Amino acid sequence: MSQGTLYINKSPRNxxxxxxxxxxxxxxxIADLEQSSEFAPLFPLKQAPAFLGPKGLKLTEALAIQFYLANLITDxxxxxxxxxxxxxxxxxxxxWASFANSDVMYNIARSYLSIKGLIPYNKKEVDGCYVKIDNFAAIFDARLRDYTYVATENISLxxxxxASSxxxxxxxxxxxxxxxxxxxxMRWFNTVAASPIVKAPFAEFKLAEKALTYVPQKKQKAEKPKADKPKAEKKKDEAKSEEPRPEKKEKHPLEALGKPTFVLDDWKRKYSNEDTRPVALPWFWEHYNPEEYSIWKVGYKYNDELTLTFMSNNLIGGFFARLSASTKYMFGSLVVYGENNNNGIVGAVMIRGQEFAPAFNVAPDWESYEYVKLDATKEEDKEFLNNMWAWDKPVVVDGESKEIVDGKVLK
Structure with a gap:
């Protein structure tokens, strides 16, 4: 009997x-997710790798899948x-696997997406990612100066x-x-890549001959006025003008709401620099304008699929990264509550305007979350936001208190 199906793409993460x-x-x-008709309905996030096992078992997150597969080994x-x-x-x-999966991979991927223009390029942010990557490499170098492998005396997961990260x-x-x-x-990386276990998938891997660099798009120069052309040439030009022209990049829909009186950057600085309960939150409620911003309870729809808490937190980090086109219009926090193999994701997010979709639909996985509008005039809704942004009280789920174990702030 088959032990399951692994859905992958060509990323080294697989x-x-x-x-x-x-x-x-x-x-x-092993199935190519891009050629699989059953993949998308089974895994709403549409991310690789994903694993479908016996009795309907569904696993996402690379580390969870790897640990499951390793436990199938009979030796x-x-x-x-x-x-x-x-x-x-x-x-x-x-x-070490978690360190590479979260910190190392996140900063590499963030830099790559920015340099390739797949997300808005911000030089300061990319430079910051490179600094972190160098720091992470220094930690690996310090360990590998005296040891062959990162965790034990043998090659491990x-x-x-x-190495895949x-x-x-x-x-x-x-x-x-x-x-x-x-x-x-690099000595360690080459040793791992040449090992019998991963030699096959690494066979076509190639080191970059030159590091990718950001190339800004060239702006078109304004054309100088031209002298009148003969009728025959004008007809040709008119025919060309009928050809479809590339569409201009549209502004974010929330830009049309205009400049609010509540300055979001002021709040973000206050939250970052002051104590949350005694200083930041009172300041927020004093300045918050419900006509300009709305507040939403955001919860993950598929908590039953979550496994290790740090993986759930990585899921939040990925979601926030994909919201980058909207972060200038929003602020909030999502937390992980519970424990390994019994946890969930919930939080509170403030957005410009009164509808949630224009802010969230820039992220491909936005429909994996549910959104409930909060009313700041209701004490219970106000307290929920305070708890989600302060992280100092348990989350109450079905009448049961569950401790907050991790989380991330969107700002």
């Missing part, structure tokens, strides 16, 4: 799961090498997943000069 199936000959089908010695032989090794493996950057934005500054990381 190398680890694909390698486990191939090397250990697991009875798992106990190999399994112990990959997952750790005791709680200390297991924790170290999860630590921590190494394989971390770095692979995306090394193939795109981290060129030869950057690689020369990190010899220990």
């Amino acid at each position: 190398f680890t799961a694909e390698a486990l199936i191939s090397h250990f000959k697991l009875d798992v089908k 106990d010695k190999e399994k112990a090498h990959l997952l750790g032989s005791d709680i200390i090794e297991q924790s170290q493996i999860l630590r 921590g190494d394989i997943h971390a 770095w692979a995306f950057g090394l193939a795109t934005i981290l060129g030869p000069e950057w690689r020369a500054k990190h010899p220990h990381l």
